[in-house]
Amino acid sequence: MTKSELHKEAQPLSDSSFTTPLPGSNYTAWSSMSILVKKGLVSRYGNPARFSLTKDGEKMAHDLLIVGIKDHVLTSGDSNSVAQTCKTHNSAVASSLRETSNSNTLSSSVTSPSKEMAFLIERQSSQLSVLSSKSDIETSPSYSSKLINSSENSVDNTANKDCRRKAKNKLSPMPLKKPKPIIEPTTINVQKTGYNAESDETVIFTPGSFEVILLVDTQETSGSSKGLQNDPTFSELTNFQIKFEVRHLKVGDFVWVCRNHDTNMEIVLPYIIERKRMDDLSKSIKDGRFHEQKFRLKQCGVQNLIYLVESHGNNQHTGLPLATLQQAIVNTQVVDGFMVKQTSNHRESMSYLATLTRLLSNSFNDKTLVSCLKQDIPPFNITDDLVSLITFTEFSKLSGKTRNYKVKEMFVKHLLQLRGLSVEKALAIVEKYDTPQTLLQAYEKGDGEKLLAGISHGSLNRLLGPVISKAVHQLYTSSVLT
Template sequence: MAGLQEDPLGDLRVLFSGWLQDEAVLATQKGSKAAFQYHKAMDSVRSHASEIKDLKSLRNIKYVGDRTIKQLLEKLRNHCVEKGLEFPKAFESKRKANAEDVDENTNGKDGVSTASMPPTKKRKKRAYIPARRSGGYSILLALYTKDSERNGLTQEEIIKHATPYCDRSFKANPAANQFYSAWNSVKQLEKHDLLKCNGRPKRYYLTDEGLALAGQLKVAEGIESPSIEDSHSVDITLDNSLMVSSPIQQNRQPSEFVAPPLEHLHDPSNKTYSGVKYELWGATDYDIVLVIDTREVRSQTERDFFQKRLEALGVTCEVEALSVGDGVWLARHKQTGRQVVLNYIFERKRIDDLAFSIRDGRFQEQKVRLKMAAMKHVYYIVEEASGIDQMAVPGESIQTAISMTMTASQFYLRKFKTIEETISFLASVTEVIKEQHESRHKLLVLKPTTLKNQADYEPIIKLFRDKFESGQLPKYECVYPFETFKVMMAKSMTTVGETFMSMLMCIRGVSLDKAITIQKHFGTPLRLLDYFEDHKHLDIKEKKLLLTNLFKDQVGNKKIGPVVSERIYEMWGYKI
């Protein structure tokens, strides 16, 4: 490999791993499951023992497939062009298709002119029809029966109406190596032009071809519920002149008007929807403020480090105790001074703190609480602090936790080397938020009076988002008052069941799924203690396996292994 110019390009592992990290970030922003694969490929390239000197060595790296190689080589070519370098010959593919070496009008292997050979008969493409009770099947039926206006449904709405017609779950479970769900069938429906989507949030609707196929599936399923054709003609217009009647128009029955539920009525004059009052803030009525949690400090001697550095970058920053997250962005009314929490929140972890939070269970609990905050944009920041020799958990566990945060939790994860990079990122996010809100956003501030606990928090704001934030360019952003956010998200508002699960997850090896399984069965910590008390006559070996035997019929991560069962017994039943 003496001819390979390595000095100008340097160690290709650095370039390749950096490009893979960029792809992982992009995939995370799009909510793509490919983020998990890019992350594994990035780790493999970064930890590769020797330099990557040719195409063969690149192919031998774990998790780096043909598609990834094609992307990396394309980026390498662009990089060489930008830097004025010669593309390494060792990465040129030596394979050439035989068809390129033989002219289409010359003789083939048998001396027969290919021009005189009869054309190959093309195989007729088979129409795509999804299998019964599959993801695609149920999605078509949901849109056909529930989208009477053909204005489209959101992903959540489709899943709600499609679940009864599907045998598979619409939620992936990466922890059990189930990375694909019934929802992935949307890609096949789009590929075969049965489904289209647009807007933000995305709204899906049937094409004319999908409408006709869904009508046939409805007849086959024997569904008698109102559908699209009950309120609108399903005639398909061809060339603006020919009207072709669809078979599903036969036996049409007049639809009956059904009044909307009283609790979902909208009264614009009194600014009330579904019994909840609201008020509107104009785009120029408020300022954007970043609030940092009081516990977010650099060190004991630099407790105001974040505030000073952000203010030096022109960011209005304040410090206040937060119920969840390490920082949120607020809108403060210029006249009244009232504050509302915008749909942006971040959680910051130094790599050693992340390791300890995984070990003591805080990692899972904090992610659950971030989900309960019902924010649209959750930033999970990890700082790779230097000088840390001892880790609380193996490196593989940390990488798995990071990957799960990106894929299963669908948080926007960013990794930085220093605290200064984190501050620069927060400043840039603040500028983006300001630009977005100054250009078009009006705030619809909810003023609920019936919120009892965290369980009531998310459904109400989701109801308002479905009503006021639908469409390609939403006019409003639905938000809660800051005080409501702090009170509802306070840890003191957690139920006995949530506290029980948090206690269980403090035991090493007890994941969120296992904690939920145990809590659902026993309900409260007292009943778990009573369970061990009722079996105190057993010998010590049998006591340690009580939970293993109790939950032996559970599947996946819900099973309680012998080691975890023993740890729970040592914590909860050892003295009984």
């Protein structure tokens, strides 16, 4: 089941909310999922993430079910209602299993343990029926008379006692290990350890419990703490009286975070800016950083990407023709899907950052922020009162240059080295041929240079065309590149 499906099904059975934390706490019922995964009771797999019980988890669930049923019978004595409840629950599980078996999203390895769980519930239901029959017999008026005449049928009476003893033993729960107490982290502990992005622990910021801070990459300043006072970026942002910090960012030049007042945990807002002066834009196009940086920005988990282009004097001495730079800017907006903002000088750029910081602070102060993994982030809507975002820890992890790339991601980076291949075009190729080996196998079957010409890309569904198709074919099939 997915996270949202578990929320829907488990909420009626839980005393705590899966989305809203208790007063004075940043944790919800879902926060316990990370403990279940660590203990090997729940397995997490797939993208988007899906969860299922392991064999140990099913055993634990079965034991808890038996304990709960026995306690209810001992306290209320109403075994009939419990048996009926188990039968009803069994029917619901069987119905759920039928739906699961018809779904293509789960494998047989997942449905099999669920069938075992249904069998355990069915067996428990039948055991309760035995207990119910036993209870009815013992409370009936005829039962006393049978006890008076029991000496006449001592053999049968002994057999009945053995049967009742065996039925009682079947209902005895298996011994459970005493669970370790779960200690809620204090503010001091949280500040020391921070948020673990590898876990499924959900952290929630309630309205008013955080502040919005602009993070400035060290490359945008002089880089020395002693020289910051004379740095133009530091001075301008200070004059605009906004909250900002200079920090090393693995991708992007400016990003906003929400920092919790009590725990100092940070959640990244869905806006990031890459700033380029016209001469720097020219250099990045020449050395290949232009496409590589845009690719990494698209992988960082932040949905709204802003490309801030700043003029350099009269833009006459930039290293490339002005028309070439303008075309690159247009491609960034139309093809790559970035929002482009052009400014005339450095002060105007800093004014834009200050204005955007105030707007984001006013827009998010009344919202509830929920941390989640990149693959679980829903489409962002500024009107939503509940917003799911990634933490700064995971943002840094996803943005690092030295992280372990998948074959598909490395294939995209490889294709981007070809002239004329944008991120959108490379992604379109990889979407159909996810590895170089798959592409080479397709070349062996035929079509050759025209194989990729008919692939569409971008929002306008334009074709790659014969020129790019030929260039990619030569890259992977020719021993000598021209």
